[in-house]
Amino acid sequence: MAKKKVLFECQHCGLTTPKWMGKCTNCGAWDSFVELSEHQQEVVKQTKTNSATSAKAVSINDVVEEEIFRFSSLNSELDTVLGGGIVPGSLTLIGGSPGVGKSTLLLKVGANIASTKKDVLYVTGEESTSQIKLRANRLNANNDALYLLSEIRLEQILLELEHRRYDFLIIDSIQTIYSENISSAPGSVTQVRQITFELMRIAKERDIAIFIIGHITKEGSIAGPRVLEHMVDTVLYFEGDSSQELRILRGFKNRFGPTSEIGVFEMRGEGLVSATDISSRFFNRDSQQAGSALTVIMEGSRPIILEVQALVSESHTPNSKRQATGFDNNRLNMLLALLERKLEIPLSGYDVFINITGGIKITETAADLAVLAAIISSFRDRAISKETVFIGEVSLVGDVREVYALDSRLKEAKLQNISKVLLAKKPLEKTTLKTFVVDEVTKLLEWY
Ligand SMILES: [Zn+2]
Structure with a gap:
């Protein structure tokens, strides 16, 4: 009989080892290792290798260029960073320090997209729907096709996605969402990865464009965002902190475009807006x-x-x-x-x-x-x-x-x-x- 494979994972940085360790050799965290179930090991394997199907080499002349469809976020700076707009069925991580403006930007973008006859779901794990509504009033971001859901359980979010055919989904934030099938705490590496894995599947299956918000502390130590960089299609990071008038959004990874462009925003009463006359x-x-x-x-x-x-x-x-x-x-x-x-x-x-x-x-x-x-x-x-x-x-x-x-x-x-x-x-x-x-x-x- 084949021996059951055992794998432990640091809940802080995502290092996996076959042996339990008291102190992580990678990030130095104490008592951070948990044993992964067989299913979780499978997810780790799939997300690390990125592709399970075997590939065959083809002549460069036979390669069919994939045409990428995009829709506008109606926010010129965000469109610029994304390489021209949002790709349906793509998963984007938008990271930055707390208070830098991630939530206000995406709420406004959600309303923009809703105004183009697309159904948008904004999932908040941090605030109540009435708090979001108050912010939406301030941002002038109210639209019939913009739906709010205050929920932290992944299974309930997936259920909501069954109810309506959404085109755009915002998760605020990845650190607050948890799956009932996993025992570790919300925000831990295992949770964050499993949830992102599920969201990636949903995005591809139903052609929903998904944006997930990830908070990064000053030390950049929070487990979430760094671990998922290689899983998602696009990674955008806000540079600097909330004390600056101008906020810069930089592309870090983009499966559908270049990462050389930046987006420049300014914080105004009506939220984070595209900055004008940048130079x-x-x-x-x-x-x-x-x-x-x-x-x-x-x-x-x-x-x-x-x-x-x-x-x-x-x-x-x-x-x-x-x-x-x-x-x-x-x-x-x-x-x-x-x-x-x-x-x-x-x-x-x-x-x-x-x-x-x-x-x-x-x-x-x-x-x-x-x-x-x-x-x-x-x-x-x-x-x-x-x-x-x-x-x-x-x-x-x-x-x-x-x-x-x-x-x-x-x-x-x-x-x-x-x-x-x-x-x-x-x-x-x-x-x-x-x-x-x-x-x-x-x-x-x-x-x-
Ligand atoms: Zn570690």
């Missing part, structure tokens, strides 16, 4: 202070003007601090080393802080030149005109390199009434901006 929102033209320099970055296909702020101050501890928010710390250290070596700016006795305004995280190197400019500006206490942008990647040997999509960046700068640009090479295309070529970092000093 001008991330910098302040009026303040003219030392330690600030502008650059133009690309977020997907959109150029955005950002303000890089630097603070250089004398250090009172033996180890000077170097800290960046919205910019890579290692890259900052490299740029500082260059400043010392090539420009002979003695920074070893100084603390250096870098901040990118608006809560954006810079993921490209085109902002290097602006970071250097901001640091020098702070160090010398000399302000840089807000009429100027800096565009260029800085290499380890100290030369400044061209960046992609220069035309779009220059066009956007022009649009925002910028008059000067410092860059690596004269642009090929004509521009009416005054251009200053800085092909080596040492030339940056001449410009000051």
Whole structure:
């Protein structure tokens, strides 16, 4: 007789082992392992391998391109992040810190979709239907085809889906829903995975587009969302927290489109709405202070003007601090080393802080030149005109390199009434901006 397979799973991070452990070797949680039933083991297996059917290779010329149908969420920024709209039968996870605006955004989107003669179900496991109704009044999100259900039991939600043919389902939030067939607590890895597995099945079977909300704490430690990333079709995360005026939604995974685009929203009285005139929102033209320099970055296909702020101050501890928010710390250290070596700016006795305004995280190197400019500006206490942008990647040997999509960046700068640009090479295309070529970092000093 075959021996029964035993599998234990950490309810905190989802690590599976054949042996019970007192402390998880992956996430360090104590007493977090539970034994999985055979059915649960099967789910783990299926969700980890992602496909059970055997596949056969086909010639690339014989591959039939799948046409993807989409419908609009009537929210331009959300449509942009999704790659053009919502795909029927897809499962999307939308994650972020509590209070960032996930519920208000999806309630409004639910009402939008309901207004296009589609039936929408909003399941809330956290609030009562009257609380949701109050919010809907404030958001102007009332529609006959928008249905509310206050429920935390998965089986009851599935029953409701039998009653009506819904096109769009919102689950708020995945951490509160539980299945009566599973003994572990709501929000635990086993629950979250099992429920997501069921929702995925329902989405495909009935062609319902499903959005699930997942809360992520500051440490990103909550079990739910991270575990389901590989199970769902699309993963979107809100960056930053509820203290910021602008909220950025970034695609992390998308089975039906690119993940390079971001959505920019702003919190207003009527909820989270698509931000307008995005490029001008991330910098302040009026303040003219030392330690600030502008650059133009690309977020997907959109150029955005950002303000890089630097603070250089004398250090009172033996180890000077170097800290960046919205910019890579290692890259900052490299740029500082260059400043010392090539420009002979003695920074070893100084603390250096870098901040990118608006809560954006810079993921490209085109902002290097602006970071250097901001640091020098702070160090010398000399302000840089807000009429100027800096565009260029800085290499380890100290030369400044061209960046992609220069035309779009220059066009956007022009649009925002910028008059000067410092860059690596004269642009090929004509521009009416005054251009200053800085092909080596040492030339940056001449410009000051
Ligand atoms: Zn663990």
